[in-house]
Amino acid sequence: MFPNASFPARDSPYWVPMPDTPVTMLDARSLQRTLRRMADEIVELNNGTDDLLIVGIQRRGVQLAARIVSMIAERENVTVPRGALDITLYRDDLQTVGPRPVVGPTDLPWDIDGKHVVIVDDVLYTGRTIRAALDELADFGRPRRIGLAVLIDRGGRELPIHADVVGRTLTVPPGARIDVLVSELDGRDAVVQVAPGASA
């Protein structure tokens, strides 16, 4: 609508402080509905469940992938194989971040050659995580096709990467963070927007 519009800088007189409390963008029920639609779209994209392999990215992507797999199982009566990918060792900023980020487990017990792999992640932002995931998958084999499904697309891409299946597109003020909370790790399901420096 206003392509040149920008948020006022912190030192400008028009700067409005963002609330410190996290704003809920998606509650548990709408998150459930969104995931259900994404599960359907993934099956549609693949034209069925043959050769489909769902790979969640550590951390929240793994839990989202598990739910999508169980939703596909409800609808299609097929349990699609599922894996987990930790991209820490493939990050392009390892030389510049410190201290060393925690490495999570990668668990891909399937042969991915010729498969239709769908990467599942919570938030798509700069695209660098997905770049790392593509590199890591290439070290495991050569899938027939790799798709990308994200719960939240918040824009701000730094690489030419786009998602095939998007749960919700959000416009986020600069500096703010989108946190996806899943009950397995966070005790509740929600998507919240957090002001800079605050914690969800």
Place this chain on the structure above:
Amino acid sequence: MTPGPLGKDLLGLEPLSGDQIRLILDTAEPFKEISERAIKKVPTLRGATIVNLFFEPSTRTRVSFEFAEKRLSADPVNVAASSSSVTKGETLVDTARNLEAMRIDMVVMRHGASGAAQFLAERIESNVINAGDGTHEHPTQGLLDLLTLRDRFTTLEGLKVCLCGDVLHSRVARSNIWGLTKMGAQVAVCGPRSLLPNAIDEMGVTIFDHIEDAIGWADALNVLRLQLERMTAGYIPSLREYNRVFGVTRERLDRAGRDVLILHPGPMNRGVEIDSDVADGPFSVILDQVTNGVAIRMAVLYLLSGGRPELAEAAKGGGAGGAR
């Protein structure tokens, strides 16, 4: 360069806290999987140059470090002292400074003198990893022993581990004692008094004079190698007598009537400190130790390799936060 969670160097387990040791063990877990892949390589340490500087012979440790370095995409260079300028009388510091002048990032060093790793670490800017210094410490071996024990027993808290044999000459024993006690395990030593260091009990360990008592007490035995090359004086009457009195044999383990896990840092003197049917038996995890060694060394390399956040600050104008 900002020091990582372990500081600049890994010189031993004595200076580390229990949390730091736990961090290394936890970090090693995901690295195990990389060695099981078809393409056993991740790009993490791309561009890092690492010198493996070995002043003492070694197969296992050197190859293990080299695999760990290559699987992290670092560029390792092996320098064996026997074929280098060291034989022409060059000092340790000169050797290291010359290597550093070629812009290296890390040095993995094994040396016959206790304290050599610390001596070097204080004089060069590269990260130094101690791969065994004299009879002082061999931290990565200690860590892989801890990882192997934790794999089997799920926790080290309260675990009873006995180090058997030549404790006097064993840097592995010292690293084990520091690591195990910091992780809450109970440690004992067992061996002829001539091969136990003075005041070993001050390190908080129990002493067994009879191997049968040790086997009856322990959940796991870490059988140390009789370091014949370091024995200049008459520490033991004969190898045969040593085996008869202190050897870990099938018969002795059977008599204990319960399962005792067997570790050995290698290389083994079969038929001396350990019998072949024990080393190759069902309770031996000696080869698991070797497998875990690569993962532990990958974890240590990863944790020590310095992040340079000041570069990121400069590039982004101060913006931190995780990229997505």
